[in-house]
Each structure stands twice: as C-alpha cells, then as structure tokens.
Amino acid sequence: MIDKQSPLPIYFQLEHFLRGQIENGELAPGDPLPSEREYAEQLTISRMTVRQAITNLVNAGLLVRQKGRGTFVAEQKLEQKLSGLTSFTEDMKARGMTPRSTLLSFEIIPADKKIAERLALKKHTPVYEMKRIRLADEVPMALETVYISANLVKGLTEKVVASSLYRYIEEELGLAIGHAVQSMEAAVANETERTHLLVSKGAPVLLIERNTFLKDGKPLEYVKSSYRADRYKFTIDINR
Ligand code: 16G
Numbered sequence: 001m002i003d004k005q006s007p008l009p010i011y012f013q014l015e016h017f018l019r020g021q022i023e024n025g026e027l028a029p030g031d032p033l034p035s036e037r038e039y040a041e042q043l044t045i046s047r048m049t050v051r052q053a054i055t056n057l058v059n060a061g062l063l064v065r066q067k068g069r070g071t072f073v074a075e076q077k078l079e080q081k082l083s084g085l086t087s088f089t090e091d092m093k094a095r096g097m098t099p100r101s102t103l104l105s106f107e108i109i110p111a112d113k114k115i116a117e118r119l120a121l122k123k124h125t126p127v128y129e130m131k132r133i134r135l136a137d138e139v140p141m142a143l144e145t146v147y148i149s150a151n152l153v154k155g156l157t158e159k160v161v162a163s164s165l166y167r168y169i170e171e172e173l174g175l176a177i178g179h180a181v182q183s184m185e186a187a188v189a190n191e192t193e194r195t196h197l198l199v200s201k202g203a204p205v206l207l208i209e210r211n212t213f214l215k216d217g218k219p220l221e222y223v224k225s226s227y228r229a230d231r232y233k234f235t236i237d238i239n240r
Helices: 011-025 036-043 048-057 088-094 113-116 158-161 165-172 193-199
Strands: 063-066 070-073 080-081 097-112 126-136 139-150 177-188 203-214 217-230 232-237
Touching: 011 048, 036 048, 048 063, 088 097, 088 165, 097 158, 113 217, 126 158, 139 193, 158 165, 165 177, 193 217
Parallel strands: 080 232
Antiparallel strands: 063 070, 097 126, 126 139, 139 217, 177 203, 203 217
C-alpha cells in the first residue's frame, strides 16, 4: 500500500489508503486505529510520517483523537436538509432513530428586548423559556433554548416539552406552522455546551437561530440552538 518509489509523499499515500478503508467500511465508526508505532514498524516508515497522515484525517473529521485512549474512526455525520420546516422529533424518526429530550429548565419569564422583537411582543410580555438537550439514540446532538409567547401557546407543560413541541402546537392547539427564517454560524463550544453535549474543549458547534411563524404570519417561536459540528452536516438544494 506504500510505494516508496512513487513521487507522491508517503504521508499522502497512507492518508489515501486509510481514507479508502474508512469509505469502504473496513474501518467502521468507533473502531480504534492501530497505533502510530504499529503503522511505522509495519510499513518501515517514520512515526512522524504516520502522524502527519493521521493528523490530516483528524482535521478532516474522519478520525478522532481521544486523550489517553488513542485514535478512533469518527461517527458518521447526520445529514440534515435545510429545505423543510421540520421538528427534531420528526427528523430523528425519519431516520429511524429514537428522539429524546432532557429538560434542563422550563419557566415563564418576561420577554427582554431581543425576545420581544423576535416574537413581535411588547417588552416584558410573559414568554415560556425552555432549555432542552436533544438526543438521538441517546447521543446528545443539540442544546436548544426556545422562547414562545405564553398567550399564544397555552397550556404548555413539562411533559409536553419533554416530547414534541410542534406536535402539541399543531395537533393539540390546531395552530398552523408556516415558515421560518434561520441563520447558522460556527463557534467553539462554551462550557455549558461542552457539559451537555459531551464534547471536549475546543470542539466546534453550529449555532442556529430560528424564528418560526404561523401561516397567518404571527411569530410563533424564537429558538437558539447549538448543534454538534462533529455529528451534523447541513445540506441545501440550490437552483440557478
Ligand atoms: C427543531 C427546531 C426548533 C423546534 C424544534 C421542535 C431547528 C434549528 N430547530 O429542533 O425550532 O422548536 O425542532 O421540536 O431545527 P419538537 O417538536 O421535537 O419539540
């Protein structure tokens, strides 16, 4: 698998070989990688060269280094289309995964300036604030804070928000959810995100803000979420 006569650098050949093994499933998500020493001895190349190949694959998100444990094949990212206005529960069920939420807090607070603006309410109007960890097959995927007008969405309970908010809004309250405006930006996970998403220092997250409206144009929710960038990949269809 390594051709020392080739003009291609040796680290590049090894990187290409490992990439192939990951793509064809010979190395599966979660599998431990042999150590740098083993590769170096087996291929009679330097450990520096092995490290270069592995570092490139870590940087590309195909491998993960775990302190004191070694290097592993990364989990595949969940691919999420940004074309439909769906709920977390719907997204996970559509993938055959089991959604679950851990409710971190649930209270009624007076809307501050930003929340009031996003929900087209007067400042200090009561809004529900709920913080949830969203899990798929028991793996934490996102940390989410939802603000919703308490006068519009009545009767919310901890039980409701521990399952599906959209289902309650549509099926129990009969409100028609229309469209949303969403933004996304990259950030490094802060301490709260690291604790709840079980990621290490320096891990990347995708910060998403969603402002959802009912079909009649009334603002329904303002949501701030942090998605694990190591587990999520968003795709968009674009037309010319
Ligand atoms: C998604 C939405 C969030 C919505 C939630 C409802 C994004 C960025 N966020 O997580 O706005 O409140 O679904 O989910 O997509 P539920 O019906 O499962 O409670």
